[in-house]
Amino acid sequence: VPSLNTFAGAHIDRAGHRRTDPEWLRERLADPTSRALVCGTGGVYVDASTDPPRPVLAPLLALSLQEEPVLLGVDDVGALFAVGIDGSAPRLDGAVPMELREAGARMSQRDGGLVAYAAAITNWHRSHPHCARCGAVTKVGEAGHVRDCPNCGAQHHPRTDPVVIMLVHDGDRALLGRQATWPEGRYSALAGFVEPGESLEEAVAREVLEESGIEVGEVLYRSSQPWPFPTSLMLGFHATYAGGEAAVGDAELQDVRWFDRDELLEIAAGGTGFHLPPPLAIARRLIDEWLGA
């Protein structure tokens, strides 16, 4: 079991205090050592000629920018930015777009973390051009970490949407469900968005009851995973069974059922018609941790 989930571990100095330092920012925007990750709607631009693939760190001065780039932080070389693009590809020699799941599965831990960071914040900018209060077009502020409304003065911060994902277990059996849109035979841990005014423990209990009719007892936090599809944060839990019969409870799931430990070990080894999520998903880690316990 890895120590970090895929898409975590960018290990970059985010240099938050520089976001409000206009002189430093002006210098970095003109600095030939400043580089940018480029994110399109189809994924992040990578140098696919290397194995593992690496994100292209394009000289910022070589990019034609539609708006101010987002400061991701500072590394040994200099300032690192993210640039979101729509439609037409930038002219970057050897750079091709790679879908984020593939990038996360193939890149180093650090590069996977960097592309998740860049994708999540450029996704937010792409989908929030207008003020949520008055509808005016907003402007990038704080080096890309807020959007300011010039009309009503509202300041909008990047969204991160919390999702609880939990493996419910009862002795030697664990509860998994499947959505109709998933690949044939795939089962995974139950999951759902945290609602306003709800603790994480309450969200776990509510989602499991809604989706499966099962009541949970103890809820134990395990680990978390940035999930930039488009701006989620997955919060992983183990939860103990407290009562109820497993039955599909809402339209989200096609099936929900218990799997014995031996059955899951066989599935994890690839020996049956069932499949578990790929290793990059926190759901798989939650299952593997339980199997190894």
Ligand SMILES: [Zn+2]
């Ligand atoms: Zn406004």
